[in-house]
Amino acid sequence: MVESPFKPEILRGKVALLTGGGSGIGYEISLQLGKHGASIAIMGRRKQVVDSAVSSLNSLGIPAIGFEGDVRKREDAIRVVESTFKHFGRLDILVNAAAGNFLVPSEDLSPNGFRTVMDIDSVGTFTMCHEALKYLKKGGLGKDPSTAGGTIINISATLHYTATWYQIHVSAAKAAVDSITRNLALEWGTDYDIRVNGIAPGPIGDTAGMSKLGLEGILSKAMEKMPLFKVGEKWDIAMAAVYLASDAGKYVNGTTLVVDGGEWLSKPRH
């Protein structure tokens, strides 16, 4: 990991709420948004994970607060966005990083298993966006930039660009997330000056996605065909988030930025 190429104050005064921000890629995004000046609110289902993430951030001098909550419950979403706004007095950045995943052949996946991942990844993302909207929309287009609308970053994947073994539920869920990103970018970008973008991570080391999907074992094989010949770091995803959340990305709206070293489009050399 190298030092951030961004100035440490580019998100000064901003407040970010991250679902799934207590562990894995979500935590690294919390950390890097915090290191670049943002105050951080973390929402997660596991209290211990959320508490420990908050103390780690606090120990680095980053203002942070945690809320136990499940993105599948609308009342949790409402409570957490409201509490974040009450605590910090504003909300500028929403990062939807909460996700569910397991590896299962389609014939063994129950409709309820499929629905569970859709509920977490797709409906959960929409619910959080929906409940955060009234806090994210402030000035709107043409107004003072300091009161302009906030921004949303949805964590996606590259699984659904092609087809991925035993990931029908996650592929469908992330395809829906990408659609949510584009549609909200159109509607809320036009009406409220809110930018909505996504990040699609490739294989990132030391994450639940990698270990749950058993990808660690096939890393060396994947590396043979990858243009950049390496697995990514959580830091790579967090830097994309800092870029999109900051004014560096002020003209970027409705895109899902693939951060995978070119992995998804790679084919073996022949």
Ligand code: HXC
């Ligand atoms: C088959 C399964 C299953 C499994 C659950 N189900 N696990 N089916 N194989 N391994 C089915 C259950 O049988 C049930 O259906 C339904 O799913 C709901 O299961 P619950 O256990 O009641 O759900 P819940 O306790 O809410 O847990 C949700 C979860 C869980 C998704 C199943 O694993 C989870 O929340 N994990 C979160 C953390 C996580 O995985 N994060 C990493 C995301 S990585 P029935 O029909 O029996 O009722 C990521 C990266 C993607 O997203 C890209 C990678 C490259």
